[in-house]
Amino acid sequence: MGRGSLRIHLGAAPGVGKTYAMLSEAHRRAGRGTDCVVAFAEPHGRPRTEALLHGLERIPYRDVEHRGAVLTEMDLDAVLARRPRVALVDELAHTNAPGSRNAKRWQDVEELLTAGIDVLATVNIQHLESLGDVVESITGVRERETVPDEVVRRADQIELVDMTPEALRRRMAHGNIYQPDKVDAALSNYFRPGNLTALRELALLWVADRVDAHLQRYRSEHEVSAIWGSRERIVVGLTGGPEGRTLLRRAARLAEKGAGGELLAVYISRSDGLTSASPGELVEQRTLVEDLGGTFHHVVGDDIPADLLAFARGANATQIVLGSSRRPAWQYVFGPGVGATVARDSGPDLDVHIVTHEEVAKGRGLPG
Structure with missing residues (x-):
């Protein structure tokens, strides 16, 4: 069996619906008869996202005790033993609990791909390693969990999950993203319109760069001399x-x-x-x-x-x-x-x- 394919749902900002998009894609494939399992999904208590977990097989998670706390992690060995056609893995940038075989979840995904399992995954733009300084200058928050850009660039497919700042703030105000007691603070800080606009532009430009790199490689491999203007x-x-x-x-x-x-x-x-x-x-x-x-x-x-x-x-x-x-x-x-x-x-x-x-x-x- 060859290497599995990787499809990443890239969120332009937290709360835009990347996990929802991943689960919706899984239902579409399962409806065609594809063997899909949820290796790890984090619905964050959002009812519409949790509803999409119904009807999909879920691999039981692994509990790890660390310093008196119980941490919930993906059970990589159980997924490998189950050998589905497609595995769903949320939050690529996640840092695994101490003692795990791999330090980062994206490394777990690499093992699944090597085993020939297709993966549907998610990550937000602010977690890309190369953008750490830029995101901190925009939001004032340093993201501690990151994923190397090359891991995302190598994906066979990237779907940008986008939403206008106004619509995202409405979702926030209606309690569709965070619990009510956290909404006001979020809207006044990380989810300010300027922050969301900048993160959205960052996501669009990053994806445009990836598209441009694919075009350049295709033109070189196929000796295309005509100019294909993906951007100015x-x-x-x-x-x-x-x-x-x-x-x-x-x-x-x-x-x-x-x-x-x-x-x-x-x-x-x-x-x-x-x-x-x-x-x-x-x-x-x-x-x-x-x-x-x-x-x-x-x-x-x-x-x-x-x-x-x-x-x-x-x-x-x-x-x-x-x-x-x-x-x-x-x-x-x-x-x-x-x-x-x-x-x-x-x-x-x-x-x-x-x-x-x-x-x-x-x-x-x-x-x-």
Whole structure:
């Protein structure tokens, strides 16, 4: 038997219904005759979620005594012995009781997958390891239980369980998430509208990154040269001239218009080392790119339009931003400038923006 498949229900915030979504999926599969069991589910006393546990086989949990308290854990060995087709495992980031075979629940899930058992699992966005600092800055709460991002990224399927901040706060106010005595404190602290909006955006961007990574891998494996724009990715062609700062700010505004937009600045230098770019200007522009949340790239090549387009297509870019040429009009007798050539050869899948600036037609001095 091969490795099992992993489907993760990723919650944009606590209380959005990820456990409910997981149990609903289990009922759908069981209705088709699939052998599903609940290895561990945490309904948190929510009636609608608890109702969905009825009709599903549940593997008895394991009680572990620790420092005078009894902790309830998933019985991994019992699930492995039962060998269902599908096992439901809530809260991937959970830390197991001391003395358990594995320190974390996601490691238990790894054993189930290795045994050929498909797993339906849940985790909230705030428990992803790489987002710990960001979540703490948003909510003021440091999540102690985390799961490595790679564990979630490797999932065969990820379903984002989302809800608007307004709807989630209504659920909270109606007592559908926490007990009544905890509602006011939650609404005033963790569940403030600003917090929920930021967590939701974080979840959307994380999922968009995963989708983009899958697209990049697919394009590479299947040698796809066409651009598939899962989100806006904007390439800025820099020459080392002072107009670069204007181009970068314009491109950053374009990136901000699309959720998860990405900014990439590229400087192409000649292979013979001959260039009239200002090293100091390039250093300043590199710093500006990073301040704007983008990345700086240095490419060596002798055909600037072709090299720029190759970089853009390799990065799966959707737009290119270039400055108007600094060449005086008489020099056009020797051929079109970089901007005109890029626009001509870009094809239908790349938008090219030519941005005017104060250095237009003041003399070439720099490639462009």
